[in-house]
Amino acid sequence: MATKSAPGLAGFQHRTALDKRAKPFDLYAIDPGATPFSSGDKVADKAMVESLAKDLDGLQDLLWADRRFKVLVILQGTDTSGKDGTIRGVFGQMSALGVRTIGWKAPTLHERAHDYLWRIHQQVPGDGEIVIFNRSQYEDVLVPVVNGQITKEQKLQRYAQINDFERMLTGNGTLVLKFLLLISKDEQRKRLQARLDDPTKMWKFEGGDIETRKHWKAYQSAYRDAVAATGTPWAPWTIVPADSKTHRNLMIATAMKEALVGLKLRYPPADPAMKGVKLK
Amino acid sequence: MATKSAPGLAGFQHRTALDKRAKPFDLYAIDPGATPFSSGDKVADKAMVESLAKDLDGLQDLLWADRRFKVLVILQGTDTSGKDGTIRGVFGQMSALGVRTIGWKAPTLHERAHDYLWRIHQQVPGDGEIVIFNRSQYEDVLVPVVNGQITKEQKLQRYAQINDFERMLTGNGTLVLKFLLLISKDEQRKRLQARLDDPTKMWKFEGGDIETRKHWKAYQSAYRDAVAATGTPWAPWTIVPADSKTHRNLMIATAMKEALVGLKLRYPPADPAMKGVKLK
Numbered sequence: 007m008a009t010k011s012a013p014g015l016a017g018f019q020h021r022t023a024l025d026k027r028a029k030p031f032d033l034y035a036i037d038p039g040a041t042p043f044s045s046g047d048k049v050a051d052k053a054m055v056e057s058l059a060k061d062l063d064g065l066q067d068l069l070w071a072d073r074r075f076k077v078l079v080i081l082q083g084t085d086t087s088g089k090d091g092t093i094r095g096v097f098g099q100m101s102a103l104g105v106r107t108i109g110w111k112a113p114t115l116h117e118r119a120h121d122y123l124w125r126i127h128q129q130v131p132g133d134g135e136i137v138i139f140n141r142s143q144y145e146d147v148l149v150p151v152v153n154g155q156i157t158k159e160q161k162l163q164r165y166a167q168i169n170d171f172e173r174m175l176t177g178n179g180t181l182v183l184k185f186l187l188l189i190s191k192d193e194q195r196k197r198l199q200a201r202l203d204d205p206t207k208m209w210k211f212e213g214g215d216i217e218t219r220k221h222w223k224a225y226q227s228a229y230r231d232a233v234a235a236t237g238t239p240w241a242p243w244t245i246v247p248a249d250s251k252t253h254r255n256l257m258i259a260t261a262m263k264e265a266l267v268g269l270k271l272r273y274p275p276a277d278p279a280m281k282g283v284k285l286k
Numbered sequence: 287m288a289t290k291s292a293p294g295l296a297g298f299q300h301r302t303a304l305d306k307r308a309k310p311f312d313l314y315a316i317d318p319g320a321t322p323f324s325s326g327d328k329v330a331d332k333a334m335v336e337s338l339a340k341d342l343d344g345l346q347d348l349l350w351a352d353r354r355f356k357v358l359v360i361l362q363g364t365d366t367s368g369k370d371g372t373i374r375g376v377f378g379q380m381s382a383l384g385v386r387t388i389g390w391k392a393p394t395l396h397e398r399a400h401d402y403l404w405r406i407h408q409q410v411p412g413d414g415e416i417v418i419f420n421r422s423q424y425e426d427v428l429v430p431v432v433n434g435q436i437t438k439e440q441k442l443q444r445y446a447q448i449n450d451f452e453r454m455l456t457g458n459g460t461l462v463l464k465f466l467l468l469i470s471k472d473e474q475r476k477r478l479q480a481r482l483d484d485p486t487k488m489w490k491f492e493g494g495d496i497e498t499r500k501h502w503k504a505y506q507s508a509y510r511d512a513v514a515a516t517g518t519p520w521a522p523w524t525i526v527p528a529d530s531k532t533h534r535n536l537m538i539a540t541a542m543k544e545a546l547v548g549l550k551l552r553y554p555p556a557d558p559a560m561k562g563v564k565l566k
Contacts, residue, residue, distance in 0.1 A: 076400075119412035120356075121458035127407040132399035163457055170450035177443055178401035 014042060015261055018245045020237030031237060033230040033245065038188040040247040043257040051252045055095060058259035063099040065266040069134055070104035072271045076131040076180040079138045079262070083187030084225060085215045086197035088248050089140045092187065095255040096262065097138060104134055110141040122146040122164075123171055130175060143168055147232045152224045165235040172241040182241035183265055185258055186233060187248040191222050294322060295541055298525045300517030311517060313510040313525065318468040320527040323537040331532045335375060338539035343379040345546040349414055350384035352551045356411040356460040359418045359542070363467030364505060365495045366477035368528050369420045372467065375535040376542065377418060384414055390421040402426040402444075403451055410455060423448055427512045432504045445515040452521040462521035463545055465538055466513060467528040471502050 020031045044051050069075060079097075081089040093107055108129045117125045123143060131137040147164050150156045156164070172182050189197075198219070201211040218225070237243040244261055248254040300311045324331050349355060359377075361369040373387055388409045397405045403423060411417040427444050430436045436444070452462050469477075478499070481491040498505070517523040524541055528534035 116412070119414075120410065121455060121460070123454065124407060124410065127404060130400065130404065132396070134399075167454045167457060170454060174403065174447045174450060175401060177447060180401070 020243045031234040036245050038190040038247050039249040041250050041253040044253050051256055055255045055259055059099045061263055066100045068271040071273050073134040075269050077136040078131055078180055078182045080142045080184040081140055082144050086194050087187035087189045088254050096259045105136045107138045148228045151228045152221050168236055169238050176240040184243045186243055186245050189248050193249045300523045311514040316525050318470040318527050319529040321530050321533040324533050331536055335535045338543055339379045341543055346380045348551040351553050353414040355549050357416040358411055358460055358462045360422045360464040361420055362424050366474050367467035367469045368534050376539045385416045387418045428508045431508045432501050448516055449518050456520040464523045466523055466525050469528050473529045
């Protein structure tokens with residue numbers, strides 16, 4: 007029931023944007039239906055997700071006590087790719103103390119009066135915090151690209167700005183973890199249809215989803231370019247085959263645990279003056 | 287009574303950080319007592335400042351109507367170098383609609399939990415706005431450097447982060463104007479003494495000012511390095527000889543006017559549908 011170790015994850019990570027010799031990254035080569043982290047037994051996989059989510063709860067408590075690091079988790083993916091489900095399944099056991107989720111929508115008039123990173127920067131984690139972005143600054147190199155609202159030059163400029171921004175964050179103690187949830191066009195059809203057919207899911211359906219689905223190819227291409235350009239040594243992308251929800255959670259929970267364990271967190275040392283003090 | 291034109295200003299601008307062939311910038315070569323923008327007649331100079339401040343008021347109105355640009359003005363300088371006086375003398379005639387001044391103090395506990403640019407980014411101008419920073423992100427490469435709170439490597443990293451940050455701002459429509467107000471150590475002594483001797487100025491005196499004055503050389507050196515490293519093509523520094531308050535205002539007002547005129551501002555074109563409409 008053991009999850010795959012580090013090398014398994016590395017195969018799905020893209021961090022070579024700055025390495026000119028590296029083979030160009032190709033998102034299309036990854037199968038959304040793959041389940042490399044599965045044990046092959048769905049019940050066992052689900053139990054493992056539960057177990058990992060508990061581990062993550064403990065690690066988050068330690069991160070909050072430690073206060074030396076900040077953690078920014080970015081979840082990107084097309085409609086119905088499972089961003090909400092990931093937050094429930096992987097991060098659901100964590101304390102509200104020290105964890106925040108931001109669901110990014112289209113910018114307001116006030117937000118649009120500033121650079122597109124202005125509202126993003128305001129919400130990044132402080133010391134000890136985990137902040138989960140449900141969508142992110144990457145929307146600004148997807149939607150306007152597909153809709154032809156920015157030029158190619160502006161797109162390249164934004165890639166560079168996002169890379170600079172994330173380097174600044176990591177340089178100031180933030181762990182930036184970016185997950186791209188990959189589903190197939192057919193899986194999306196099933197999930198959208200399920201929303202339409204189920205009165206308890208209908209509220210999640212938006213008319214815009216169908217419009218966006220029409221541009222499936224353009225979005226895939228925009229994702230491919232964005233991931234290739236912004237998978238950096240300081241903030242690599244992890245591509246998550248997500249047609250299987252259990253696999254998606256298993257893989258993200260595994261990656262999260264690995265990343266947090268890698269920080270070598272510790273409870274802050276006690277004040278020597280307080281050592282051995284007996285309260286009366 | 288005409289102020290000097292562009293070439294006069296260029297001699298005091300540093301924007302060569304990225305030009306490896308350029309002679310290293312040396313702040314010490316600039317005389318704080320120089321008055322290159324003065325006509326030689328103090329009364330005429332003061333009238334010119336008044337006149338320029340009125341022009342700036344008109345230009346700010348146009349900037350606000352135009353909404354295509356954002357303007358960030360950074361005022362840096364040692365204690366008593368005249369940052370407050372500049373805001374009164376140069377920007378005092380502008381409308382409060384579309385103009386904000388931020389006086390940066392030591393960061394709060396909450397601010398310190400984030401990267402040092404976090405609070406800065408929140409206050410940058412929106413479309414059509416002028417925001418004046420009285421002190422700025424540059425304090426984070428001055429105070430901790432003089433106090434030995436960051437390593438040389440961290441200092442260099444911050445220079446790069448600030449350059450990236452300002453490039454992102456300019457890339458998104460912000461004009462970044464940075465002024466370093468230069469006074470001599472003797473002029474500072476006079477101004478601090480005046481604060482101590484005058485009950486209407488005493489409130490501006492802070493005990494820390496004397497402590498900071500003891501580190502005069504270290505601060506000058508930190509300024510020299512910071513200006514050399516962050517005078518970029520997109521956000522050059524303008525060094526302002528500021529022993530003379532009139533000269534300081536004259537030079538900054540001239541530079542401000544030149545920069546705003548350079549934007550080729552215009553009132554937004556009228557909606558064609560509204561053309562010739564006569565209201566009843």
